[in-house]
Amino acid sequence: MTSLHYSTTAAALSRVFATGACSETRYVHDPLTGLTHRTNELIAMGRARLSASNVATWPTIHPSDLDRHVPVSVCWSPLVRCNLACPHCLDDKTVPELARKDRGRIAALLGESGVLAVDISGGEPLLLRDLGELAATLTSYGCVVSVTTNGWHLQRRAEALAGQVDAVRVSLDGPDAESHDHWRGSGSFRRAVAGTRSAVAHAIPTQLQTVLMTSTRGIAQRMVDLAADLGVHGVTFLQMLPIGEGAALAGAEQLTDEQARATVAGLDIPDAVTVRLRTRDDAGGFTVVRADGRVWRNDSVAEGITTLHSLSSPSDLALTGRDGSA
Template sequence: METFADGFGRRFRYLRISLTEVCNFRCVYCLPNGYQKVAGPALMTPLEIERLGRVFSHRGVTKFRLTGGEPTVRRDLGEIIGRLSALPGVNKVAMTTNGWNLARHIDEWAAAGLTNLNVSVDSLDPEVFHRITGHNRLNSVLEGVERALELALPNVKLNAVLQRDAISEGFAPFADYVRTRPVAVRFIELMRTGDNVALFEDQHVPGDHLRQWLTERGWSPCSRGADDGPAIEFSHPDHVGRLGLIAPYSPGFCDSCNRLRVTAAGKLRLCLFGDDGVDLRHLLGSDDAAPLEALIESALRIKPRGHRLAEGRTGNTRNLSQVGG
């Protein structure tokens, strides 16, 4: 069976599944006032997520990423990891987390089948971290990262949103952090959403700032894997780890798109910054995969070539907790 593909010949081997819109942090660029509960459909169950994953793995997806909101607020997270990791052909089950509960549960999640871990750490300065996230938990988060490294998870990364205030101390602290740790730190350009226009205009920093800093200090771009996300990572002979950049405002960013997204309520999002989505939920109550495959194939025919962020068009994405970034 061929891999799912869209009308532009892009093939999809990577699926991001949001487990919840709930997040317990108050990051200034996403949920500065905290998560506000709204009425909506129930979250997908572990069985529904397994059925979804089974169809995608049958069609060539080898990597799943669990996102939120904050996925670790779900008590059934270990079960979900286990169900996905057991699917035929799946070799990576990843998670993106704010790390608030990482030190306590990373052993459990690793045992269930978690292979890749991304932890949001916008600054290594405790005061700046507190100001951005609303929580004074940097040390606890980094303890969880260290435990993940002790467990020898094959792929541990930190995500830092590129913000003017957050990088006032420069990139050197993160470069020092990866000097002796096999960790990739990826800086993500701040993206405009429906709720953060003023912050975006004040804090957006083009990714070229980081590229120039890296080039001037002898960092070189690395080759990419088939199921890698959009990051361009850089290595240096004096550092064990890597630094990277995700720059959605750069020309051609969407040309190599290899990932799809499903929301916590079971909607297939064809673009992070698109409008609405295609509801798959009504087909997840059965083990019959054929109707679900057909619906996904039909939806991919209307996947756009790229987002329109450069035009200030963010679709109906109010904030990134809706679909997990």
């Protein structure tokens, strides 16, 4: 199960969560951290504004342990275009992009399917002119919506996003320009930090995401300190997955889950920050809808991803067993 460290300060505000129930289990999905929590409290179903400090005290549950016919959450990458070229990117750049009208169709199918949360990723989702429309479609069906971005265009779009999405996750691979730009290109740190500050200023629940690799584990503490300085809710350290572009780096950069846990366990976490580690086990069976409109799913240990079929009806997101139950 994932490692999670909460602080009372960062968890204090209310935010929008997605809620659901199956059998006798009630649960809440957090669009900011990507975690699902089990609760015994009586809560309204659907999109609900809850105290983040209360949710922080509820135990996490792996979505595969819930009796659901569709995933709790999915990652939707409606485009492969990106202004950066990160060597550890999970996306498949050979996948064709659907037209704008087809993106709207996919958004409606996701909403109709019964998934609780959609993280819009890419590629770089802030390159989409229709991002707001897609988010509005999803929220109209009761989904919570997050956006994962490299932050380059976040400063100019933060004001609009504040009325469109429930959370923003900014990808940062270093606490300064030298370390971050090594992975993502010149100027990317400055733009990402400016965008993050703008998102925080517009009261968007915001967190940093850092790919944990051999080359970056040594700066993990400084990433936590940067999160505190920027005023974001926290940091999620993502275990590197040998998928997409990242497959070429796996031999030199991939940590074991045990090494990753030890890195996070050794951090000094300020009061204003929450820290989560997403291990490869956590990512096992996770569902992705790519720019081609097809449903893809990580294998059980997140060392590969398989395309299943086109998303043509809500039933195409149905789970077929534990390997697909995330």
